[in-house]
Amino acid sequence: MTTTVRFHELGGPQVLRLEDVDTGEPGPGELLVRVEAIGLNRAEALFRAGAYIEPVKAFPALLGAEAAGTVEAAGPGVTGFAAGDPVSVVPAFSMNDYGVYAEKAIVPAAAVLRRPEGLDAVGGAAVWMPYLTAYGALVETGGMRAGDTVVLTAASSSVGLAAIQVAVRAGARPIAVTRSPAKKEALLKAGAAEVIVTRGHDVAAPVMELTGGRGARFVFDAVAGPGVTDLARAVAPGGTLIEYGALSGEPTPYPGFELGMPALNMRTYTLHETTRDPARLRRAEAFVASGLRSGAFAPAVDRVFGLHEIVEAHRYLEAGAQIGKIVVTTGR
Numbered sequence: 001m002t003t004t005v006r007f008h009e010l011g012g013p014q015v016l017r018l019e020d021v022d023t024g025e026p027g028p029g030e031l032l033v034r035v036e037a038i039g040l041n042r043a044e045a046l047f048r049a050g051a052y053i054e055p056v057k058a059f060p061a062l063l064g065a066e067a068a069g070t071v072e073a074a075g076p077g078v079t080g081f082a083a084g085d086p087v088s089v090v091p092a093f094s095m096n097d098y099g100v101y102a103e104k105a106i107v108p109a110a111a112v113l114r115r116p117e118g119l120d121a122v123g124g125a126a127v128w129m130p131y132l133t134a135y136g137a138l139v140e141t142g143g144m145r146a147g148d149t150v151v152l153t154a155a156s157s158s159v160g161l162a163a164i165q166v167a168v169r170a171g172a173r174p175i176a177v178t179r180s181p182a183k184k185e186a187l188l189k190a191g192a193a194e195v196i197v198t199r200g201h202d203v204a205a206p207v208m209e210l211t212g213g214r215g216a217r218f219v220f221d222a223v224a225g226p227g228v229t230d231l232a233r234a235v236a237p238g239g240t241l242i243e244y245g246a247l248s249g250e251p252t253p254y255p256g257f258e259l260g261m262p263a264l265n266m267r268t269y270t271l272h273e274t275t276r277d278p279a280r281l282r283r284a285e286a287f288v289a290s291g292l293r294s295g296a297f298a299p300a301v302d303r304v305f306g307l308h309e310i311v312e313a314h315r316y317l318e319a320g321a322q323i324g325k326i327v328v329t330t331g332r
Helices: 042-049 121-126 128-141 158-169 181-190 204-210 225-233 278-294 307-319
Strands: 002-007 016-021 030-039 067-074 086-089 104-108 112-114 149-152 173-178 194-197 216-221 235-243 265-268 301-306 325-329
Touching: 002 307, 016 307, 030 086, 030 121, 042 307, 067 104, 067 121, 086 121, 121 301, 121 325, 128 158, 128 216, 128 235, 128 278, 149 158, 158 173, 158 181, 158 278, 173 181, 181 194, 194 204, 204 225, 216 225, 225 235, 301 307, 307 325
Parallel strands: 149 173, 149 216, 173 194, 216 235, 235 265, 301 325
Antiparallel strands: 002 016, 030 067, 030 104, 030 325, 067 086, 086 112
């Protein structure tokens, strides 16, 4: 029996329960991983609350898609992994099918990456999702190049911090956006060329000022909602507004018509575009691993909780005060 976090109804952090569950054996194409650390993601809070892009299909439900640990067993047909291998699990599956909030978890082998030498379990749980998301959206999909300007909302999140460093490594100019003046210095230290502090929909004017009236080639937005109209004003002609999150929880309009039909590209992006495509995942893994080896990239960990503190960890996640990744360890 394995200590596993499950929930039996939709709701706030208090619905999470630690339960003893029979993990079973890995099936074809699966690995059994002894989990040492778990990376928390805002998507998991939304899934738990019934507000995610994918609804919960059945209860009791599992949670979690980012973890680090060691391989304990491989299912039929799995090659390239052996018991004892240090690995990381990346989001490449539905939480209706698998979940890693547990001391042991069965996951698809296609969602498992080898953990680079020198990266501990906490780092291995914190580093992949942010950098894979930023690389996949901005470089692989967007084609970000040296000299481009990219505006990053929710910049103090783990993805926002990773996007700053991905932009710098690509030779682009990252402009970070945050609602908290207290986070400005941390964002500059992380590599942001400029930081815009805002509590309202007033991003476009400072972006236009910082870019000499040209606007940014990319706006990488985690918030969505009505604010996209202001963000669209900050996009240079032919540039792209990329929506990778919906933290506002409000309906998101297409702003092109209201703004007079400018040359605006707008698209959504999810990490699964990268992690469920083997060729893209290989390229993304190589890019991130290269950055880790050179020291250009590093895990950004805000706070570490124990698995028995999972309710408190989710409350902290929803408070939104963190700078970087929240990690939960199993004590293994």
